[in-house]
Amino acid sequence: MTTTATTATTTTATTATTTTSTTTMSTITFIPSGIYALTIPTCATWNQTGITVAGNQNGTYGSDLSSIYSPVSIFVDNNYVLYVTDRDNNRIMKYYANATIGIVVAGNLTAGNSSTQLNSPKGIAVDQYGSVIVSDSSNYRIQQFVSGSMIGITLANHSQVVKYYPYNSIGVVLAPTNGTGSGANQLSAPYGNFIDGNGALYIADAGNHRVQMWPAGATTGITVAGITGSPGSNSSQLRNPYSIIVDNNGYIYVADGGNSRIMKWTTNYTAGGICVVGCTGVSGVAVNQLHTPRDLKFDASGNLYISDQANHRIQKFMIQLPTTNCTMSKYI
Template sequence: SAVGIYALNIPTCATWQENGTTTSGNQNGSIGYDLSSLSGPVSIFIDNDDVLYVCDRDNSRILKLYSNSTTGVMVAGNGTVGNETNQLSGPKGVAVDQYGNIIVADSNNYRIQKFLPNSTIGITLASNTSYSPLGQMRDLHIDVNNNIYVTDSDNNQVVKYIPYSSIGIVLAGGGPSGSGLDQLFSPFGNFMDANNSLYVADSGNHRVLKYLPGSLNGTIVAGNGTAGSSLYQLNFPRSIIVDNNGYIYVADGSNNRVVKWTTNYAAGGVCIMGCTGTTGTAANQMRGPRDLKFDRHGNIFVTDQSNQRIQKYTIQLPTSPCPSSK
């Protein structure tokens, strides 16, 4: 199966431990530059072998961490800002394909870089051109066919690149920012589900939109478009993932929490992590969550950005079948 794309089987009534375990970075929230520290971590990726990849933005590198280690290996970028082929500048998205190539949103260089296995030399797949603009990328994913999806927040759009093409196809947004259902305002995360529905964390509009294949009009599936901390609201949502039930998990950035929305939009969300109402470095607290991913077991990893760490929240499976959700 493709790397990082698992057939999840999460029960509808599963819960997660409220205390996270630090898997990368310093538990006390301090910035660092060694291989066991992070500085401004952003997007993460987890492969089929539970290997974690971290966009260590302000250290201009991608770190790879095996599941039994909190010390990373630098697999892309050399730790100094630059635009040479072996350098990155503010990387904000990472994914690994089934061939072991590492694909990086090299955001401040306005290019998408591909690193072959065991190579530190990046190959440019796409960049900012007059005929195919590419602004500040906030997130990057690939699908089973190696299409690349990036969120371009400068141009308020999500763009798809098919293999061997450097011309982006706009899937959502585009043009000036706005709050219409065909508009986005400083979008961050994107997610493509098994049915090819696209989800976008429309951060500046404090909502999550879902687009059916081929549609440029989204439906609001989380948040109500106004910033707030109620369970019907989001405050600069940064990232989303969707499970096998269609439930949506949101890194609710400025609320310092992760919330889960079911397919019943009217019911609002449920806080599942960072639910203390305060920020801090305790195991049950977050400060500016930026990204989140499932591993193949259903555990959730969260980039706790302003705490300079990646937290793992272990899934707690029910002991008996879940009540019917119908």
């Protein structure tokens, strides 16, 4: 188990998964529950009709067990169990496959800093033992809730991207500390991050409207999606990207929050991206729309889950594959 701390919101990794917070709170990276070596066929597309799997389809928020309020990060395990950071309800919700009612697994409706409370949780991941790990944003800490326990254990409380090896309290800084800016070695309002199988670190650099990639050991990042300092909605641009996933083909999937869409970049970074879902050009509550998507995850079949934050719901978009010359996606 490897842990990390950062200034971000959430992510997933090929061989590791990252939970994050915002502004001054951050990340944990560790081996998740057996998935996340994701190969998605290059021919895959996704049905444009979203299915609401948590929250209310009509975009209303609430605090009952069938509602959520400003969800941020999500996690889907091997068994299609969905976990949600229900930020403004200060709790973590768990949904079994096809369930419409969630189960509270951490926190409650009251914000606080005790071991049983959370305050604006934003990042989440679940390890191979079923422990839920949460970026407890407004408490500036990373909390671990062992499976079946509602009592949190504090793992980290830093404001950098720092990697922790098991049983070691000395961290290694992964991301640059060159201050806020738009340079290749700088970030501005970073959110989600992702570590691929080669150790490359990807960061959703929201304030610069780009995704930056640092190869393992590098001190300077490379822009792999978006245009630095140029927010927009054409195929080469992003507007406040919040979360990213990189598959085993090197394809980059981005929650383009300000444009209310999900984009995909191939390894030909300069060619621009392709809209995957939420491609109507406007935000909204319709089944083919999103409103400020904050996180994205794939399940073991390649179906796409979106934390549709401003609509207070989690949307699932089913993968579509041609009947010939296409191999089903799977985690290996």
